[in-house]
Amino acid sequence: MKFKVFALGLLASAALSLSLAPALANGRVVNLYSSRHYGAIEKPFQKFTAETGIEVRLSQGSPQALLERLRAEGRFSPADLFLAIDAGTLALAASEGLLQPVESEILDKNIPAQFKDPDNQWFSLAIRARTLVYNTDKVKPEELSTYEALVDPKWQGRLCMRPASHIYTISLVGSLIQRLGEEEAEEVVAGWVANNPIYIDSDTRMIENVAAGACDVAVVNHYYLARLRAQNPDSVKNVDIFWVNQGEGEGGVFYNVNAVGVTKSALNVEEAIEFIEYFSSLEGQAPDETGFPGGNHEYPVNPEAEINEFVLQLGQPIFNTSFNLWEYGAFQAPALDLLERVGYSARPS
Amino acid sequence: MARFSVQPFDLSTFKRLSWPALRLDWRGWLERGRAFPWLSALIAALVMAPLALLAAELLTPNLALWEQLWRTILPSMMVNTLMLVIGVGAGTILLGTGTAWLVSAYSFPLRSWFDKLLLLPLAIPTFVMGFVFMALFDYAGPVATWWRQTWGQDFPPIRSIGGAILVMSLVLYPYVYVLARAAFREQSASTVEAARTLGLERGAAFWRLILPLARPQIAAGGVLAMMEALTDYGTVRFYSVPTLSEGIVRVWEVRADRASAIELAGLLMLFALGMMILERALRGRARYYQQGGGVRGQRLVPQPLYGWRAWAATGVCAALLGLAFVLPATQLVAWTIAELSQQTVGGWQQVYLQYVGNSMTLAGLAAGLVLVSALILMQGVRSSVGRARPWGRRLARLANLGYAMPGAIVAVGVLLLLSPLDHAINDLALSLGLRRPGLVLTGTLVGLSYAYVVRFMAVGYQSVESSFEKITPSMEQAARLLGAGRWRRLWRVQVPLLSAGLAAGAVLVFVDVMKELPATLLLRPFGMDTLALWAYFLAAESFWQAAALPSLTILVAGLLPVILLMRVGRT
Numbered sequence: 001m002k003f004k005v006f007a008l009g010l011l012a013s014a015a016l017s018l019s020l021a022p023a024l025a026n027g028r029v030v031n032l033y034s035s036r037h038y039g040a041i042e043k044p045f046q047k048f049t050a051e052t053g054i055e056v057r058l059s060q061g062s063p064q065a066l067l068e069r070l071r072a073e074g075r076f077s078p079a080d081l082f083l084a085i086d087a088g089t090l091a092l093a094a095s096e097g098l099l100q101p102v103e104s105e106i107l108d109k110n111i112p113a114q115f116k117d118p119d120n121q122w123f124s125l126a127i128r129a130r131t132l133v134y135n136t137d138k139v140k141p142e143e144l145s146t147y148e149a150l151v152d153p154k155w156q157g158r159l160c161m162r163p164a165s166h167i168y169t170i171s172l173v174g175s176l177i178q179r180l181g182e183e184e185a186e187e188v189v190a191g192w193v194a195n196n197p198i199y200i201d202s203d204t205r206m207i208e209n210v211a212a213g214a215c216d217v218a219v220v221n222h223y224y225l226a227r228l229r230a231q232n233p234d235s236v237k238n239v240d241i242f243w244v245n246q247g248e249g250e251g252g253v254f255y256n257v258n259a260v261g262v263t264k265s266a267l268n269v270e271e272a273i274e275f276i277e278y279f280s281s282l283e284g285q286a287p288d289e290t291g292f293p294g295g296n297h298e299y300p301v302n303p304e305a306e307i308n309e310f311v312l313q314l315g316q317p318i319f320n321t322s323f324n325l326w327e328y329g330a331f332q333a334p335a336l337d338l339l340e341r342v343g344y345s346a347r348p349s
Numbered sequence: 350m351a352r353f354s355v356q357p358f359d360l361s362t363f364k365r366l367s368w369p370a371l372r373l374d375w376r377g378w379l380e381r382g383r384a385f386p387w388l389s390a391l392i393a394a395l396v397m398a399p400l401a402l403l404a405a406e407l408l409t410p411n412l413a414l415w416e417q418l419w420r421t422i423l424p425s426m427m428v429n430t431l432m433l434v435i436g437v438g439a440g441t442i443l444l445g446t447g448t449a450w451l452v453s454a455y456s457f458p459l460r461s462w463f464d465k466l467l468l469l470p471l472a473i474p475t476f477v478m479g480f481v482f483m484a485l486f487d488y489a490g491p492v493a494t495w496w497r498q499t500w501g502q503d504f505p506p507i508r509s510i511g512g513a514i515l516v517m518s519l520v521l522y523p524y525v526y527v528l529a530r531a532a533f534r535e536q537s538a539s540t541v542e543a544a545r546t547l548g549l550e551r552g553a554a555f556w557r558l559i560l561p562l563a564r565p566q567i568a569a570g571g572v573l574a575m576m577e578a579l580t581d582y583g584t585v586r587f588y589s590v591p592t593l594s595e596g597i598v599r600v601w602e603v604r605a606d607r608a609s610a611i612e613l614a615g616l617l618m619l620f621a622l623g624m625m626i627l628e629r630a631l632r633g634r635a636r637y638y639q640q641g642g643g644v645r646g647q648r649l650v651p652q653p654l655y656g657w658r659a660w661a662a663t664g665v666c667a668a669l670l671g672l673a674f675v676l677p678a679t680q681l682v683a684w685t686i687a688e689l690s691q692q693t694v695g696g697w698q699q700v701y702l703q704y705v706g707n708s709m710t711l712a713g714l715a716a717g718l719v720l721v722s723a724l725i726l727m728q729g730v731r732s733s734v735g736r737a738r739p740w741g742r743r744l745a746r747l748a749n750l751g752y753a754m755p756g757a758i759v760a761v762g763v764l765l766l767l768s769p770l771d772h773a774i775n776d777l778a779l780s781l782g783l784r785r786p787g788l789v790l791t792g793t794l795v796g797l798s799y800a801y802v803v804r805f806m807a808v809g810y811q812s813v814e815s816s817f818e819k820i821t822p823s824m825e826q827a828a829r830l831l832g833a834g835r836w837r838r839l840w841r842v843q844v845p846l847l848s849a850g851l852a853a854g855a856v857l858v859f860v861d862v863m864k865e866l867p868a869t870l871l872l873r874p875f876g877m878d879t880l881a882l883w884a885y886f887l888a889a890e891s892f893w894q895a896a897a898l899p900s901l902t903i904l905v906a907g908l909l910p911v912i913l914l915m916r917v918g919r920t
């Protein structure tokens with residue numbers, strides 16, 4: 001008798017899971033692995049769905065976690081698209097055969113060659129630069145120059161940096177290795193560590209800490225300052241941006257992209273390509289909150305798209321274009337090893 | 350002479366929320382269920398399989414890997430983990446025991462209110478407390494800023510191991526509080542009387558007699574809090590305190606180094622096992638008997654406090670409750686109200702209901718599955734006789750191991766187990782010329798529900814166990830004497846009796862799943878992001894205001910079991 005109760009319970013649970021599994025069998029959908037954070041995606045995706053009738057179903061996670069998931073799922077992955085906030089991660093996915101090439105005239109027209117994979121396996125949609133912000137009461141811009149110069153002992157206890165586990169740190173250190181060579185890059189990072197930076201796992205909070213005076217200089221992505229200025233200008237009125245490595249022979253500021261590729265296992269290839277095409281168009285690249293770059297205060301990849309007003313106020317720096325996006329992936333592992341060797345963010349600060 | 354024992358600790362002491370019950374015979378119909386031992390062995394095997402897979406990895410350690418881990422991240426991770434766990438143990442014991450003694454032994458203004466309200470912090474997920482305190486007390490936050498301007502000195506840094514210990518102690522102390530309070534209540538007034546006739550003041554009696562007698566429960570509550578600290582993922586991440594639990598996810602994700610992650614998971618399992626052994630050791634010796642005064646109800650009579658002492662007692666309780674509940678709850682409400690009108694982050698209206706639905710679905714599904722599995726497991730234990738009996742118990746205990754494991758480890762174990770199956774299913778389908786079915790196990794609710802069952806089996810099992818304990822043979826006899834037949838007894842007496850306890854167990858699992866982060870993070874299928882994940886991702890991006898709405902929703906759900914616990918405390 002009791003058994004009947006269990007059986008009923010089991011049946012009910014089974015029925016519940018079955019009824020939930022095949023969601024919306026008839027509508028057009030695209031399944032997206034996305035490492036872009038909440039807040040920057042809702043409105044652009046809603047507009048995309050409204051325009052195309054394609055529902056976006058996403059699973060959120062860090063770029064590395066999603067890559068690892070794609071690897072584990074292999075050719076049976078349910079993801080159609082892989083969107084990462086780091087070109088290196090997509091380059092790795094492409095080199096491991098997890099993505100497929102896309103031929104599209106629209107994409108060829110909208111996205112310049114430097115912002116996409118040479119084999120058309122992934123395409124950039126927005127550009128961000130990792131540069132410095134400083135407290136204007138405590139630091140004169142003349143004191144700042146390059147990433148490398150932050151090893152100066154005068155920055156002892158005055159820096160805020162993101163921990164080693166975050167892709168922002170890893171890709172930046174990868175670019176140092178590419179530009180300076182392993183040995184010199186290690187000296188630079190060890191020099192930062194020697195200055196006892198405060199490690200904070202949020203760019204926004206680093207900027208707030210600069211404003212409050214916990215540290216004087218922070219290494220952050222440009223759009224976080226643009227966002228704070230757009231939302232709450234008073235909170236950051238003593239913080240300004242410094243475009244780093246702009247001098248002759250300094251290589252330019254390190255930049256990264258939001259890029260997206262169609263997975264090899266994709267079942268909704270048509271919808272996936274439509275997704276990329278839409279977000280490369282002027283509409284998808286809009287400078288306001290409905291656009292992919294605009295909603296997050298990033299630079300558009302489509303040269304004809306307008307730039308968001310708060311981003312324009314920050315200026316237009318020289319990017320480090322000698323480091324090709326598709327080469328980023330190869331420098332991830334060496335960067336991680338280097339960070340661990342020098343003890344970057346190993347202890348709580 | 351009545352003899353009563355200090356209840357030994359097990360999860361059920363805390364998780365027991367079943368209602369007082371009538372009595373009837375359950376053995377009769379249970380023992381007829383011949384299939385139960387096998388069914389329950391199967392369930393136990395399924396629940397243990399993911400963890401066993403990981404444990405097997407430990408048997409074949411990759412020494413080169415360990416050496417590399419030892420040279421780089423392992424030492425600091427182990428030190429941080431130990432410091433955190435010990436610190437939280439000490440913090441919760443201090444706060445929990447102190448307040449439990451105050452409300453049990455003394456009467457002071459608002460005592461009966463604090464008696465119940467001090468349980469409230471239990472409703473706040475640790476990571477939510479973590480980010481609220483970070484927003485309030487970090488260098489750039491309002492408190493530290495005011496402190497600097499007023500005193501000209503830096504406020505102690507919250508994002509530190511000390512901060513993490515403080516935050517966790519504030520939300521986890523009720524584990525100790527509720528057990529210590531029960532222990533103090535169960536001690537007969539005569540213990541104190543005897544101590545006093547021997548010339549001990551009440552305070553001295555506390556230190557010399559009452560505290561040592563209550564030690565098993567206090568320590569057990571502390572161990573429970575320490576397990577929570579060991580398995581925490583969100584707070585340590587926010588506070589940049591690299592622990593083992595966080596390190597496993599980091600190594601897996603950031604380095605894509607599965608081998609190291611699995612080896613570390615094995616190490617963490619050893620930590621967790623150590624805790625369980627500690628807990629059992631404390632329980633094993635927890636047999637202090639007291640000679641009661643003949644009447645069980647003779648409790649310690651609270652001694653009235655007067656003057657500044659009374660207000661100091663009120664002040665201490667108010668300060669703790671204010672810091673651990675009123676402050677974070679008020680802040681969340683304020684942020685939510687602000688967010689609803691200003692909206693800092695796009696489009697919560699469109700996603701809120703969806704995430705609520707997802708959380709409810711997952712939590713409901715998990716609660717149902719856990720309870721059904723726990724019931725079957727319990728039937729197996731009850732119906733196993735003779736030599737099989739101790740084995741049934743051992744099996745059940747092992748099946749409860751998941752509660753001491755971080756969600757990430759459980760998720761990794763489930764992936765290790767199901768991933769090859771998934772690929773085999775797809776290969777088979779393709780070779781038969783069928784359309785590929787997709788990842789029917791790891792890419793759907795199956796994998797995630799499985800992980801929840803492994804992780805939270807203990808919660809359901811303890812609830813089932815304790816609700817069975819309430820049904821005694823004399824209830825059965827009473828019902829029979831009144832002429833009730835087997836069916837009538839089953840439906841009119843047993844089911845209602847059990848269902849109340851089961852409902853309580855379901856609520857506990859439900860809320861635990863609502864708060865769960867790391868397993869959900871690793872295993873959720875498409876479109877199944879939960880309120881907890883939404884809050885976590887927003888908080889990780891420092892969108893405090895936007896993170897408040899999902900956090901507050903989880904908090905409200907978390908109040909349910911707390912209210913139940915308050916009602917139990919009253920009876």
